[in-house]
Each structure stands twice: as C-alpha cells, then as structure tokens.
Amino acid sequence: MFRLKNHWRLRHLSVHPTGLTRLRSTQPMNHRGFTLVELLVVIAIIGVLVGLLLPAVQAAREAARSMQCSNNLKQIGLAMHNYASAYNGKFPNNGYTWPSGYPSDYSPFAKVLPFIEQAQIQDLIDFDIYMGHPALVDLPVELHEAAGTRVPTYECPSDVNGTLHHIEMSSGATIEVAGSSYSMNQGSGLDGVFHPGNGSPSDGLCWIGAKVGFRDVLDGTSNTIAFAETLIGGGLTQATPTPAMDVSFSRAAANVAIDTTLAEQTDAGNIDNVMPYIDSWTGDRNHYWLRGSVPNGPVINGRMTPNSNVPDLVYGSSKITAARSNHTGLVKVCLVDGSVRNVTDSIDRDVWHASWTRYGREVKTVSSE
Structure with missing residues (x-):
C-alpha cells in the first residue's frame, strides 16, 4: 500500500487478467434521484394530460353510441317497411279494440320483431291472448x-336505464318487463288526441x-316522423308534486284529465306552468315494449319540443x-x-x-331545416 498523489482516497490494487495492475476506488458512487419538486411537477403534467384526454375519450365513446342509436332507428324503420310489404302496405298499429272494453294493445314493436331478426322473441307471443286492462287484471x-x-335494437346505448324494470300488476304481484328507447x-x-288506445284517429x-x-x-315520407x-x-316514484323531479328520469301524473287546455300550458316550455296540475311523479316511462296503449308503452305524441324542460304528463293512458x-x-x-335525422332541441315549434x-301540407319540416 502507498499514498496516491492529488489527495486521492485509498484505492486497492488489483491485477487484471491481462496482467496489468489497476486501481479500484473504495469511494461510493454518487447516484442522483428525483427531488420532491420534480416529482410533483411530473404528476401535475400527467394530470393535465389526462384531463385533456378524458373529454376526447368520452366524445369518442358518445360518437360510437350515437352511431349505434342511429343504426337502431334505421333497423326499426326498415322493419316497418318490410312489415308494410308483408301486410298490404299498412304500418304496424297499436293493437285492436276488444269487446270487453280495454283494447288488446300489442305494440308496433311487438309486431315488427321478425323483421329485425328477432322472430324467436315473437314466437313467445300469442297475439290471440287478450291482455286485459292493466289496472284490473294481471298480464x-x-x-x-x-x-x-x-x-338490443330497442335500446339506445346512451340510455342509462336500458335494463329490466319491475312493474306491479293489479293483484300486487310484480314481474320484470323490458322497455324501449324509441316510440312510434x-x-x-x-289535434286533441292524447290517448293512443281509445281508437280515435289522430294526425300521426x-x-x-x-x-x-x-x-x-x-306530406311525403321524407317529411313525416315514424x-x-x-x-x-329511471324507476323512481314520488307521491307528492314537489320537489320537481328530473324530467329525464321521471314523468308527472296529472291531477286533471289530459286535454287541449292542459296541453297549452306546456307550450311555453316552462315547468312552472304545469306544476299546479301535477299530482305525483312516476319513473316508468317506456318500460313496456310489449304493450302500446298502457301509460308506459312505446307510443308518443310530439306536442312538446325535444328534451323539453316540462315533464311528460300522464293521466290514465292519455299522455302529453x-x-x-x-x-x-x-x-x-x-x-x-x-x-334517420338529428333534431336539435332548439328546433322551431311549428x-x-x-x-x-x-x-298537414306544411312546407317546412325537419327535413328542410
């Protein structure tokens, strides 16, 4: 051992396989790591990038859901055409009158099943069975x-309530039913016709x-909504009119019969106009694709504009x-x-x-906007 020049720390002598002698330092290497500030900066940058990315991901997902929804409607429209070809040019209706009173209201969606490649589901339906009044007899x-x-074709991917729901029948027993995100x-x-089951012809x-x-x-097939x-x-109910519930999830049960006078209160699009006419809230809108005339069946009118701030109103089987x-x-x-067309919430009411x-012989429709 000997002292090295330039004040080096002591090193060990080692012999290399080549025979040359070299020095091996005993001084530990100085490894530099991240400081806390640097780590926080990196985390902040990652957070910003994620924040920028999430809306893009969500937009892409919604675009895919929107495309699937359009495809669903396209398939339903094509099914209506094929149904009409098979049944003397007539569209599927909402059922037929029945001698005992309430109609046998098999919905148009029940009738077009074979034309959306769901014949096996229609095989479960015997259209000769009378379903009866929903408030008086069980299904x-x-x-x-x-x-x-x-x-699946009857449910929009963006509809968060596209699932099975329970309904209570007149006996108090409950069954599961499937709904539809689309209505005819x-x-x-x-025209003052708000009940889809009393047999009164409407302008639809x-x-x-x-x-x-x-x-x-x-008016032309390209100017009329099918x-x-x-x-x-959403399935939630409330026995009182207030507080007002989310109109996307619930509809309101009216305390007076649905007529033109009440309908006029909805025209301004202000929920305050109809609050005095609300008795309670129900969450069963479109829960029932099988039946058309029942309050929760898939047949609607266009009295209110798209995504109105006013809730759908129901009294018995009449609806706005x-x-x-x-x-x-x-x-x-x-x-x-x-x-299939997209219609904005701001569309002109007329x-x-x-x-x-x-x-109606109107000049302007959704096709001309």
Missing part, C-alpha cells in the same frame, strides 16, 4: 317471458285499429310527451322513408309539429 302468465326479454308516432298532439301514424300506410302520408327517441324512465335522449342537445328521429303530421 297473462303466457306473456311474461316475452315481456321480460330485452331487445301517434300524432302531433295538436299509430293508434288502436289504425290502418295507415304509405299512401296515407300525404319513430323518435324517448328515454326509458316529448322526444328525449341523452345525446347532447338533440334527439334522433326516423322518418317514414327510413332515413316545424317540429309539422313533422309529426301525415297530412
């Missing part, structure tokens, strides 16, 4: 399986005993409704010609109403 047990079968056009609601396409076909759409989106209810969706600022509709009538 026949033979129809329970069909009623509780979800149909009963009419504009301007679908009611009990309707025999409407392509030749009856005098189907529109409407959100499936709005097309609704979870797509930001718009709803999708399928026209009689089978085309143009919107014109698109729900089959013979």
Whole structure:
C-alpha cells in the first residue's frame, strides 16, 4: 500500500487478467434521484394530460353510441317497411279494440320483431291472448317471458336505464318487463288526441285499429316522423308534486284529465306552468315494449319540443310527451322513408309539429331545416 498523489482516497490494487495492475476506488458512487419538486411537477403534467384526454375519450365513446342509436332507428324503420310489404302496405298499429272494453294493445314493436331478426322473441307471443286492462287484471302468465326479454335494437346505448324494470300488476304481484328507447308516432298532439288506445284517429301514424300506410302520408315520407327517441324512465316514484323531479328520469301524473287546455300550458316550455296540475311523479316511462296503449308503452305524441324542460304528463293512458335522449342537445328521429335525422332541441315549434303530421301540407319540416 502507498499514498496516491492529488489527495486521492485509498484505492486497492488489483491485477487484471491481462496482467496489468489497476486501481479500484473504495469511494461510493454518487447516484442522483428525483427531488420532491420534480416529482410533483411530473404528476401535475400527467394530470393535465389526462384531463385533456378524458373529454376526447368520452366524445369518442358518445360518437360510437350515437352511431349505434342511429343504426337502431334505421333497423326499426326498415322493419316497418318490410312489415308494410308483408301486410298490404299498412304500418304496424297499436293493437285492436276488444269487446270487453280495454283494447288488446300489442305494440308496433311487438309486431315488427321478425323483421329485425328477432322472430324467436315473437314466437313467445300469442297475439290471440287478450291482455286485459292493466289496472284490473294481471298480464297473462303466457306473456311474461316475452315481456321480460330485452331487445338490443330497442335500446339506445346512451340510455342509462336500458335494463329490466319491475312493474306491479293489479293483484300486487310484480314481474320484470323490458322497455324501449324509441316510440312510434301517434300524432302531433295538436289535434286533441292524447290517448293512443281509445281508437280515435289522430294526425300521426299509430293508434288502436289504425290502418295507415304509405299512401296515407300525404306530406311525403321524407317529411313525416315514424319513430323518435324517448328515454326509458329511471324507476323512481314520488307521491307528492314537489320537489320537481328530473324530467329525464321521471314523468308527472296529472291531477286533471289530459286535454287541449292542459296541453297549452306546456307550450311555453316552462315547468312552472304545469306544476299546479301535477299530482305525483312516476319513473316508468317506456318500460313496456310489449304493450302500446298502457301509460308506459312505446307510443308518443310530439306536442312538446325535444328534451323539453316540462315533464311528460300522464293521466290514465292519455299522455302529453316529448322526444328525449341523452345525446347532447338533440334527439334522433326516423322518418317514414327510413332515413334517420338529428333534431336539435332548439328546433322551431311549428316545424317540429309539422313533422309529426301525415297530412298537414306544411312546407317546412325537419327535413328542410
């Protein structure tokens, strides 16, 4: 051992395999790590990048859901065309009158199942079975399986309540039923016909005993709505009118009969106008694709504009409704010609109403906007 020059620390002598002698330092290496400030900066940068990325991811997902929703409506519109080809040019209606009173209200969605490649579900339905008044008799047990079968084409991917829901029948027993994010056009609601099951003809396409076909759409198939989106209810109920519930999840039960006078209160789009007429709230909108005339069936009118701030109103089986969706600022509709269009919430009320009538002879409709 010996002292090295330049004040080096002591090193060990080692012999290299080549025979050369080299020094090996005993001084530990100085490894530099991250400081706390640097680590926090990196975390902050990652947080900003994630914050920028999430909206883009969400937008991409919604774009995919929107495309699937449009495809669903396209398939339903095509099914209506094929149904009409098979049944003398007539569209599927909302059922037929029944001698004992309440109609046998198999919905149009029950009728077009074979044309959306769901014949196996329609095989579960015996259309000769009378379903009866929903407030007086239970749904026949033979129809329970069909009623509780979800149909993917009938559910918008953006509809968070697209699932099975329980309904209580007149006996107090409960069954599971599947709903629809789409409804068929009963009419504009301007003609005073608000009940889709009393057999009264409306200015739309679908009611009990309707025999409407392509030749009856005098406004043109590209100017008349056949189907529109409407959100499936969230299932929550409230026995009092206040506080007002979210109109996207719930609808209001009116304390007076649905008529033109009440409908006029909805025209301003202000919920305060209708609060005096609300008795309670229900969450069963469109829970029931199998039946059309029941309050929770998939047939609506276009009296209120899309995604209205006023809740859908129901009294018995009469309704004042709005097309609704979870797509930001718009709803999708399928026209009689089978085309699908986006309609913004800000659409002119008169143009919107014109698109729900089959013979209004209006110049402007959703197709011209």
